[in-house]
Amino acid sequence: MSGYRITQIEDIDETTDGRSPWRPVRHHFGIASFGVNSWTAKEAGDRIINEHDEEDDQEELYLVQRGRALFELNGQKVDAPAGTFVFAEPGVKRTAFAEEAGTTIVVIGGTPGQAYEVSGWETWMPFHALYQEKKYAETADAARATVEAAGYPMPLYNLACCESLAGRKDDALQHLRAAMEKTSSDRLRTFAREDTDLDPIRNEPAFKELVG
Numbered sequence: 001m002s003g004y005r006i007t008q009i010e011d012i013d014e015t016t017d018g019r020s021p022w023r024p025v026r027h028h029f030g031i032a033s034f035g036v037n038s039w040t041a042k043e044a045g046d047r048i049i050n051e052h053d054e055e056d057d058q059e060e061l062y063l064v065q066r067g068r069a070l071f072e073l074n075g076q077k078v079d080a081p082a083g084t085f086v087f088a089e090p091g092v093k094r095t096a097f098a099e100e101a102g103t104t105i106v107v108i109g110g111t112p113g114q115a116y117e118v119s120g121w122e123t124w125m126p127f128h129a130l131y132q133e134k135k136y137a138e139t140a141d142a143a144r145a146t147v148e149a150a151g152y153p154m155p156l157y158n159l160a161c162c163e164s165l166a167g168r169k170d171d172a173l174q175h176l177r178a179a180m181e182k183t184s185s186d187r188l189r190t191f192a193r194e195d196t197d198l199d200p201i202r203n204e205p206a207f208k209e210l211v212g
Helices: 025-029 121-132 136-150 153-165 169-181 187-194 196-201 205-211
Strands: 035-040 047-052 059-066 068-073 076-081 085-088 094-098 104-110
Touching: 025 035, 025 121, 035 047, 047 068, 047 104, 059 068, 059 076, 068 085, 085 094, 121 136, 121 153, 136 153, 153 169, 153 187, 153 196, 169 187, 169 196, 169 205, 187 205
Parallel strands: none
Antiparallel strands: 035 104, 047 094, 059 085, 059 104, 068 076, 068 094
16 A cells, blocks of 8 residues: 555536535545535636635635636635635635636645544535435435445434434434544534424434433
8 A cells, every 4th residue: 555645626526515615625635634615616716615604614725726716704805816825714704706617625624622523524515405405314315325325424414314304213323322432522412402303303213312
């Protein structure tokens, strides 16, 4: 085994959740110590980075790898040609638009003071639009094989939510248990205590055992 891999950005398949398409770099390489992904705009004016503010305390570093981007950071516009680094602390509302077709931004993220833990959100995103359409049974059917094969905690949790809403209690409890067994943190357990998607299974003894 060589211990290294080399890939061009274009060789990583794009995926989407119905918003901005991106390339799951971390997932492609199997990186387990930090999060990294890339976004490429097809046309000038395209939104590359969806507006968000990382309320979960994650820091993010953006590198404009090619082209030119216009960032908006807490409402302030920042011109960012190729080679520009943009660092955003948690709580800073940020988004970015392409000034040129083909503009590519690489994003690296992590939470200060915490060891990185792979959540596998990239695996779930292709099915997220279907979930937002409230087609819960269809989402579960489409996602199950992929989510089980990947074995990441967050997609397993989301699958359990869809199964719960679709009335598949046994499947929901099975995948919720698997999700919690895949993570060392209490984050999913905390989510489950308040998540209305899980209301249909909330009174099940197995659910109460899982959330504590």
